[in-house]
Amino acid sequence: QVQLQESGPGLVKPSETLSLTCSVSGGSISTVHWWTWVRQPPGKGLEWIGEIYRDGSTNYHPSLKSRVTISLDKSKNQFSLQLSSVSAADTAVYFCARKIYSAPYYFDYWGQGTLVTVSS
Amino acid sequence: DIQMTQSPSSLSASVGDRVTITCQASQGIRNYLHWYQQKSGKAPKLLIYDATNLETGVPSRFSGTGSGTDFTFTITSLQPDDVATYYCQQYDNLPYTFGQGTKLEIK
Numbered sequence A: 001q002v003q004l005q006e007s008g009p010g011l012v013k014p015s016e017t018l019s020l021t022c023s024v025s026g027g028s029i030s031t032v033h034w035w036t037w038v039r040q041p042p043g044k045g046l047e048w049i050g051e052i053y054r055d056g057s058t059n060y061h062p063s064l065k066s067r068v069t070i071s072l073d074k075s076k077n078q079f080s081l082q083l084s085s086v087s088a089a090d091t092a093v094y095f096c097a098r099k100i101y102s103a104p105y106y107f108d109y110w111g112q113g114t115l116v117t118v119s120s
Numbered sequence B: 001d002i003q004m005t006q007s008p009s010s011l012s013a014s015v016g017d018r019v020t021i022t023c024q025a026s027q028g029i030r031n032y033l034h035w036y037q038q039k040s041g042k043a044p045k046l047l048i049y050d051a052t053n054l055e056t057g058v059p060s061r062f063s064g065t066g067s068g069t070d071f072t073f074t075i076t077s078l079q080p081d082d083v084a085t086y087y088c089q090q091y092d093n094l095p096y097t098f099g100q101g102t103k104l105e106i107k
Helices: none
Strands: A003-007 A018-025 A033-040 A047-052 A058-060 A068-073 A078-083 A092-100 A107-110 A114-118 B004-007 B010-013 B019-025 B033-038 B045-049 B062-067 B070-075 B084-090 B102-106
Touching: A003 A092, A003 A107, A018 A033, A018 A092, A018 A114, A033 A068, A047 A068, A047 A078, A047 A092, A058 A068, A078 A092, A107 B045, B004 B084, B010 B019, B019 B033, B019 B084, B019 B102, B033 B062, B045 B062, B070 B084
Parallel strands: B010 B102
Antiparallel strands: A003 A018, A018 A078, A033 A047, A033 A092, A047 A058, A068 A078, A092 A107, A092 A114, B004 B019, B019 B070, B033 B045, B033 B084, B062 B070, B084 B102
């Protein structure tokens, strides 16, 4: 059974960089799936941030592309999210998830989510 | 971006009721639509994929229909455990986008 677990600071100052890691257990991050970040502002809906494949290929939400980097660490079976120049609008619960490789491309495994607050 | 519009945004129904949620895409997305259930404080859970297919292990009281721009999600007999927010999500085009959610409560 694949499990995902987010970790990282729960509080980030405005203009700084948000950094989160997703640790994957029960399966290798080098398998044929995409590894994804989704966020949810408090009381609001879900927003796809971006994804990374085992060869390092990435796709990012256009509205965040200039500030987002998603990377893989195969040696630790982890993938990471960096979001630069954060503001209060980036306050959200951040989920990592696995997207299956082939159609119908759904998110089948999710982490529990971690709340990141942007505040001075 | 493809906009996904769900309605209603909230819904209150009685145990045993039939509940229907609609999702409309801003452009045709074939059947490339999924439905997720999110309980309070939890991650979303896949219920329906490709508009009509029930994920393994999901109760048969959940179902979905539609293609193109108009989709429907139905619970045939509402159970107390169904209290949650439900989201549609398209994967026809990047960026993947979700509906704004429908919060379902029990009367």
